[in-house]
Amino acid sequence: MLEPNIVLDHEVEHLIKDVHEVYGYDFSLYSRASFKRRVNRICLIDKFTSFAELRYKIVNDPGYLKHFIEEITVNVTEMFRDPHFFKALREKVLPQLGTYPLIRIWVAGCSTGEEAYSVAILLKEAGLYNKSLIYATDINPSVLETASSGVFPINQMKIYSENYILSGGKKDFSDYYTANYDSAKFDKNLKEKMILSTHNLVSDSSFNSFQLIICRNVLIYFDKRLQERVFHLFDDSLENLGYLALGTKETLRFSHLQKRYQQLDDQKIWKKADHN
Amino acid sequence: METELVIIGGSAGSLQVIIELIRNLDTDLNFSIVLVVHRKAQSVSILPSLLQQYSKIEVIEIEDKTEIEINKIYIAPADYHMLFDDKTNVSLDRSEKLHFSRPSIDIAFSSAAEVFGDKLLAVLLSGANSDGVEGLQQIKKNGGKIWIQNPDTAQVDYMPRQAVERVRFNQLITSENLPIQLNELNKNNKI
Numbered sequence: 236m237l238e239p240n241i242v243l244d245h246e247v248e249h250l251i252k253d254v255h256e257v258y259g260y261d262f263s264l265y266s267r268a269s270f271k272r273r274v275n276r277i278c279l280i281d282k283f284t285s286f287a288e289l290r291y292k293i294v295n296d297p298g299y300l301k302h303f304i305e306e307i308t309v310n311v312t313e314m315f316r317d318p319h320f321f322k323a324l325r326e327k328v329l330p331q332l333g334t335y336p337l338i339r340i341w342v343a344g345c346s347t348g349e350e351a352y353s354v355a356i357l358l359k360e361a362g363l364y365n366k367s368l369i370y371a372t373d374i375n376p377s378v379l380e381t382a383s384s385g386v387f388p389i390n391q392m393k394i395y396s397e398n399y400i401l402s403g404g405k406k407d408f409s410d411y412y413t414a415n416y417d418s419a420k421f422d423k424n425l426k427e428k429m430i431l432s433t434h435n436l437v438s439d440s441s442f443n444s445f446q447l448i449i450c451r452n453v454l455i456y457f458d459k460r461l462q463e464r465v466f467h468l469f470d471d472s473l474e475n476l477g478y479l480a481l482g483t484k485e486t487l488r489f490s491h492l493q494k495r496y497q498q499l500d501d502q503k504i505w506k507k508a509d510h511n
Numbered sequence: 512m513e514t515e516l517v518i519i520g521g522s523a524g525s526l527q528v529i530i531e532l533i534r535n536l537d538t539d540l541n542f543s544i545v546l547v548v549h550r551k552a553q554s555v556s557i558l559p560s561l562l563q564q565y566s567k568i569e570v571i572e573i574e575d576k577t578e579i580e581i582n583k584i585y586i587a588p589a590d591y592h593m594l595f596d597d598k599t600n601v602s603l604d605r606s607e608k609l610h611f612s613r614p615s616i617d618i619a620f621s622s623a624a625e626v627f628g629d630k631l632l633a634v635l636l637s638g639a640n641s642d643g644v645e646g647l648q649q650i651k652k653n654g655g656k657i658w659i660q661n662p663d664t665a666q667v668d669y670m671p672r673q674a675v676e677r678v679r680f681n682q683l684i685t686s687e688n689l690p691i692q693l694n695e696l697n698k699n700n701k702i
Contacts (some may be wrong), residue, residue: 237617237645266602268594268622273606309606365637387677455575455603458596484574484588484603 238275246286247271253294260374261437264461266401273307280306285486301377308375309456313394314349314387317483318401320451323502329480332446338367341472343436345371346454348382348429349395351379353402354449355425356411360404364428365484370443372434379431385421387412392419428490430432436465441472448473452482453502459489466490480504514542514656514700515577515630517693518585518623520616520646522549522638524666527634528686533584535690538700540582541570541700542632545593547619549612550639552590559586575603587614594618610642620646629654632696634684636660638670647678656681658692664697 242250247270251262262270274289281302283289292299315321332338338358342351350372358364373379387395396408412419436444436453448469454462470492471477479487479496481503487493496505521529525548550558556572562584562621563570570584571577578599579585581615591603592614616635620643623631627693633650635643639662647657657680662668664685674680 237649238623240649266594266596268596268602268626269592269604269606272604272618272622309604311605311607378569452605455591455605458602459576459600482575484591484604486574486576488574489576 236279238279239271240275241278241283242271242274242286242289242476244271245276250274250286250290250293251434253290254300254303256296256469258297258300260435261306264458266436266456266458269456270307277303277306304375305377308373309452310346310375310378311337312346312349313391314353315395315398315400315402316350316403316451318398318501319497320480320483320504321357321398321402322358323499323504324480325357325361327499327502328504329357331476331478333361333363335446336366338363338447339443340369340447340449341443341445342368342369342371342502343434343448343469345373345378345382345431346375348377348385348431350449350451351382351429352385352421352425355429356399356404358428359425360406365483367428367497369429370445371429371431374433374435374437376433377442379433380442383426383431385423385426386418388420389414389417389419435490436468437461441468443472445472446474446477447480448477449480451480452485454485455482463490466492470495470507475509477507478504479507513630514632514696516543516545516623516627517632518547518620519634519636520547520620520638520643521636522612522616522640522642522667522670524637528660529564530565530688531686532690532693533570535560535695536566536568536695537697538567538582540697542697543579543581543583543584544624545573545579545587545619546548547587547593547616548641549614549616550589556589562586571629573601573603577601578629587619589614591665592618594622597699598626610640612640612642616643616648621649624649624653624655629656631655634658634660634689635650635671635674637665637667639667640670641672641673643670644673645679647674647680650681653699657688658682658684660689661685
């Protein structure tokens with residue numbers, strides 16, 4: 236069912252202002268249409284029949300904010316999603332990264348961690364895992380708990396396995412996890428080189444320099460101004476000749492930074508040009 | 512009454528209608544066309560280049576923040592929902608499927624309804640589920656016009672039949688007269 240239209244445009248503005256003032260999270264530069272959709276979805280899920288009820292709950296119940304952030308930020312993800320993207324990483328990017336003594340990768344907006352685990356598997360299969368570090372960050376602390384547990388629903392394994400094979404994987408995908416009744420627990424050693432941490436792309440700054448930044452289907456929720464800001468954050472965090480990877484329908488084309496980057500064939504992967 | 516956007520929703524059985532439409536469409540449109548068609552997610556989508564063969568008008572697959580211009584045909588990408596931030600800016604959304612569909616016609620229609628109000632014409636074509644009905648109801652509420660493919664002439668009649676039963680529409684169309692009517696609209700449309 237479509238979300239009801241409980242929260243109106245000007246009420247969305249009030250809500251954004253409240254959340255910023257009370258908790259410091261700034262959603263003012265999120266794409267308005269999808270943000271409003273998510274807010275109305277929360278009203279549907281939590282049975283608020285008016286904006287006033289939702290606003291009261293948010294302002295007066297700090298515990299509720301966690302749930303609010305969870306629902307506002309979309310956490311739909313998969314392992315090896317868009318297998319051709321992972322194939323390109325495997326074939327075109329990892330061999331380049333292999334020339335570095337230490338490989339640092341940032342998975343920004345990692346959600347429940349499926350992509351970070353996929354990257355860990357790629358690195359293992361390329362024989363690069365031991366000299367790599369994967370920084371997986373998200374605004375939302377509760378999804379990071381799931382990422383840290385490495386436990387995912389077993390009913391997803393069929394599609395993940397298909398994705399994995401399409402991405403050029405040669406092994407038996409089930410080698411990477413232990414199956415239980417309704418869950419699959421991924422090998423602990425896939426997490427050894429993974430650093431999970433909260434990071435807010437809107438307000439936090441660069442925290443390291445990387446050879447590869449993967450940020451897929453996060454920027455679609457931001458408006459153009461915020462996208463530009465985040466692109467600059469990534470640019471500041473990326474070494475020369477490093478790679479920036481976006482979602483299949485995202486582009487660096489509208490950014491001023493585009494001229495400093497070179498796109499890899501038809502993939503949503505850009506290589507930073509050398510300025511020295 | 513002027514129309515700024517024509518949004519067309521289709522599912523199973525709608526492709527032939529869409530091909531007939533753009534094959535016969537005038538090439539000086541004073542509105543934009545957005546197609547929201549259920550289809551399988553693929554890494555490289557063939558639909559835009561397929562449709563481009565039938566039209567001199569530019570056919571563009573929407574990417575995040577694509578700017579919508581008149582006299583162009585846009586296609587919502589597979590595996591994303593599509594929303595209008597305003598009349599020219601489109602954002603994508605990869606949240607849960609609705610009616611087992613992403614893109615969801617309901618989501619695209621209701622978002623267009625809010626932004627375009629009575630400057631919107633929605634067309635619902637052949638299909639096998641009930642996506643689109645709630646979106647059309649939103650469009651009606653916001654003053655937009657609604658055309659539905661006559662279920663008796665649709666290859667798969669479930670989707671247009673649901674809409675006909677549950678929405679107050681302006682007219683029923685067929686594969687043959689859809690391009691004629693849109694060209695007519697184009698002639699009488701003043702922006």
